[in-house]
Amino acid sequence: MSKTIYIAGLGLIGGSLALAIRKAHPTYRILGYNRPEKSQQIARERGMVNDLTDDFASFAPLADIIILAVPIKQTILFLKELAQLDLKKGVIITDVGSTKQEIVAVAEVCFANREIDFIGGHPMAGSHKSGAIAADVSLFENAYYIFTPTQFTQERALTSLKDLFKGTGARYIEVAADEHDRVTSQISHFPHILATSLMLQTGDYAESHEHTKYFTAGGFRDMTRIAESEPDLWTSILLSNSRAVLDRIEEFKERLDEVAQLIFQKNEPAIWKFFNQGRAMRQAMEIHKKGGVDSFYDLFVEVPDEEDVVLKILELLRGISLVNLHINEENREDSHGVLQLTFKNAQDLATAEVIIKNNTDYHITIT
Amino acid sequence: MSKTIYIAGLGLIGGSLALAIRKAHPTYRILGYNRPEKSQQIARERGMVNDLTDDFASFAPLADIIILAVPIKQTILFLKELAQLDLKKGVIITDVGSTKQEIVAVAEVCFANREIDFIGGHPMAGSHKSGAIAADVSLFENAYYIFTPTQFTQERALTSLKDLFKGTGARYIEVAADEHDRVTSQISHFPHILATSLMLQTGDYAESHEHTKYFTAGGFRDMTRIAESEPDLWTSILLSNSRAVLDRIEEFKERLDEVAQLIFQKNEPAIWKFFNQGRAMRQAMEIHKKGGVDSFYDLFVEVPDEEDVVLKILELLRGISLVNLHINEENREDSHGVLQLTFKNAQDLATAEVIIKNNTDYHITIT
Structure with a gap:
């Protein structure tokens, strides 16, 4: 069943969630709110949304799920605004704020006695980068996605959100807001x-x-x-x-x-x-x-202390995107070094591991 | 004129100084003290010293310059021991301790009214590595080498030490111990x-x-x-x-x-x-x-967002040792990335710069 998802804020977090939703639920309709500036244009170009507005209230009544991916203060203002609107019956609302207690408290007041489910959320990833330009479908891969359900939370709402965000590859965890x-x-x-x-x-x-x-x-x-x-x-x-x-x-x-x-x-x-x-x-x-924010996929290869051994390995890995490469000489007592290769995702890491194993006799460790 | 240099402690710091002295003054005789453990053997193997002892007092009277490259407490004990020995007239003594006031104060008491020049020293480099195995002739390259002369310091002693350590490539700086x-x-x-x-x-x-x-x-x-x-x-x-x-x-x-x-x-x-x-x-x-401890030589290359551009550059740099390689995608708005290449020394960096300039039209920055 197709749903309409409304994402307010198409920066790094909102944009990345949009891409992850697109990936797992290609039939969902994604609506976006953003102030009329650069991110809007990028969101359009990158196909994050089906439609965009700079009037927050206008799309809210259309949504089955509303995601507030704006700063904490703005989140609180939007919650209050949503409380005044005629939303779809059973709409689920979530946010991505870095603190949870205040937002959850406001939401409980705003939506008391209404058929609206609010669940606080905090996808624990970020980056020194920001904006829609930095949005990345794999930003949350393996990161913790925290939900802060309360005694009022409906199980079906939590299940819906977990399904919605499954394309992120994040690990869900439930914790009380306080x-x-x-x-x-x-x-x-x-x-x-x-x-x-x-x-x-x-x-x-x-x-x-x-x-x-x-x-x-x-x-x-x-x-x-x-x-x-x-x-x-x-x-x-x-x-x-x-x-x-x-x-x-x-x-x-x-x-x-x-x-x-x-x-x-x-x-x-x-x-x-x-x-x-x-x-x-x-x-x-x-x-x-712990990379947390910057966590990537590392492969450690014990390499002999020979010239151009790095080049040899990169030639084997031709076509696979590397994020980082580091030569660690700590263990050189036995004239071996450790080459640390960092990949963007688990799949690239797995591919690289197989290639190196099949083409060399170097010892490989994965952490 | 050849001199006899006595280095007490052939760990990371003492060992690196030994290598730097060897490089700039191949005719100097370098004597070493170390406890009879691993570092001694490595110091021998790496040719750091002409002769080694595990009895600190035995070599001290032979030296023109004594370098105490041991922990602070041991440095203070050795200063007191040196005060009891019959040292060469005009001997210069220095240390490498991370704090200076206490050591300088002890030395001034120990060597008062004797023809011994003590100058506190602190080569500001280090590493997460340790021991003679990690000693590196370029450990101090471009790092600050601090001297803490006092009112009693003879100018000729300071000049001698600066000449002695010139192979380190460090930048000398004089600061009061306090x-x-x-x-x-x-x-x-x-x-x-x-x-x-x-x-x-x-x-x-x-x-x-x-x-x-x-x-x-x-x-x-x-x-x-x-x-x-x-x-x-x-x-x-x-x-x-x-x-x-x-x-x-x-x-x-x-x-x-x-x-x-x-x-x-x-x-x-x-x-x-x-x-x-x-x-x-x-x-x-x-x-x-500021790398300080970990400072290396970085070259930043703006590369097009194409497959295997990293491999292409490494092929150009065949034979040059890389310490680190990082792909920075912050500036991808224009579909360019920044490739950060880290080298061990200024010479490798300079060579790499020329090669990349001559073989590509990529924009290069050096910090």
């Missing part, structure tokens, strides 16, 4: 505050200590990378998840006090334990394998 | 505390919030990467630079209080400004270009 916001405050929202604060502290320090800017190296670069994130997005996230973020800040300050105390006391065994536990925890959580 | 320690506390020592604290906080959080470990993504990974650093090294650094590190912690807590206040007040413009300033400062400091 728990979602607490966990993301710890692993994402609060770390953004840390990165920006460290950057500001260092920038200020550099004004009175001229060598500061020369001595920064790889560690500092990595720790402050996310300080270059989009201020609009992160302001809205902090405002929408203030309680959890404030808890993380308080708790972190206590940790800083504790380690400061150890340093002040010159407590060598305790400082060593501090660093050693951090290392052990990170290794145990296998953080190094 | 300023060195303050600046590195800001851009390196304190960030390590942040990374480890964030990792510990998150690890603890994961114990009571099961989704934590699934939701970590690229930002968290990068922010905690240095939490996997060597606990021994970082314990000794914190202990040796406790005052500056404690100042950074206190000041950072005040920053966290300020941003917490803004979040509590839901002060949207001020939060936006917080993020925007962090972004602006990072962009202004050009942090993204």
Whole structure:
């Protein structure tokens, strides 16, 4: 049965969802809302939608499923606007916001006692890229797609959304909205505050200590990378998840006090334990394998330390798109290196694995 | 004039310095001290030294220049041991420790009123690799090599060291020991505390919030990467630079209080400004270009979005060692991608640039 899907916001997330819906449900009619700017034109050119509007209300009554893929504040405004409209009976509404509690709370008020099912959603992928131009049918492949159902959620609504988004290749997971916001405050929202604060502290320090800017190296670069994130997005996230973020800040300050105390006391065994536990925890959580946003498909090939071995392998892989290639010389004691090949999707990786296995005797590992 | 150089510690740093001295001064006699373990054998095999001992005191009286390339604590013990020995008149002693104030202070006491010149040194390179096996003659190429002379430093001693290490290709810079320690506390020592604290906080959080470990993504990974650093090294650094590190912690807590206040007040413009300033400062400091530890030589080639264009370029570059290759698709609006090629040294980069220019009409950028 064909459905009409209405996607508000055809940027990176909305655009990628549109492409994934097209792929799995070619007969569905996809309507789009976007402000009349570049993304609209790109959405048209890339065939994301059957029809486009810049008047949000106009297409809403036509939809079986409405996806709000706009910033948090706009999502809340649209929810309130939808509450005033005469929507199809049984319409399902979802969003893609980075925080969930506030949006879910607003939706429950807006749609109370109406035959409208709202389920909060958060596809956990993103990119440093943005806009419809960056939309990619495989953006969410293997990423977590979080739903935050409540006691009011109808099972059939959740089933519909899972079917709708099956073309993303994402892994569905259900979490309560408040728990979602607490966990993301710890692993994402609060770390953004840390990165920006460290950057500001260092920038200020550099004004009175001229060598500061020369001595920064790889560690500092990595720790402050996310300080270059989009201020609009992160302001809205902090405002929408203030309680959890404030808890993380308080708790972190206590940790800083504790380690400061150890340093002040010159407590060598305790400082060593501090660093050693951090290392052990990170290794145990296998953080190094987590791309999340940037997760791709890696193949590791142990290659002999010979000239042009890389070229030889690329010749074998002719026609397969590589995202990245890295030569790791850590294990050169036995004069072997490790060649890391990164592919866009699982299929390319599988093909490459077979080709290398059939044409060389190199040892291959996949993580 | 040939000199006798004594290097204590033939790990990554000492071994790389040995190779660089060999390169620039093939007639110098290089003696080495190392504990009788793996690195000794590798140092022999790689021809780093003319002779090796595992009794530190034995070779010290033979040396014109002594380089202590051992951990901070051991450096201090060796300085005290050297003070008891009958060294060559006019011997120059230097070290490679990550903190400088404590070591310089000990040396000044040890060598007061003796014809011994001590100059603190800190070659600002390192690697996730370690040991003699990872030693590399180009480890310090283009990196900063910091000297921390004092009022007692003889100009001829500094000149000798600069000549000795010229094969490293490093950029020399002179900074007071206390300023060195303050600046590195800001851009390196304190960030390590942040990374480890964030990792510990998150690890603890994961114990009571099961989704934590699934939701970590690229930002968290990068922010905690240095939490996997060597606990021994970082314990000794914190202990040796406790005052500056404690100042950074206190000041950072005040920053966290300020941003917490803004979040509590839901002060949207001020939060936006917080993020925007962090972004602006990072962009202004050009942090993204700073490899420091991992700095290599990058060539960016704008390539058409055609199949096997990467293979075509690698065929042109046959014989040149690549460290990394990355296909950046950010700029695909005009159906061009950017191929980032990373080389080990400036010469390979220059050769590659000429080859690509002569054989293609692709646009090339070097940063």
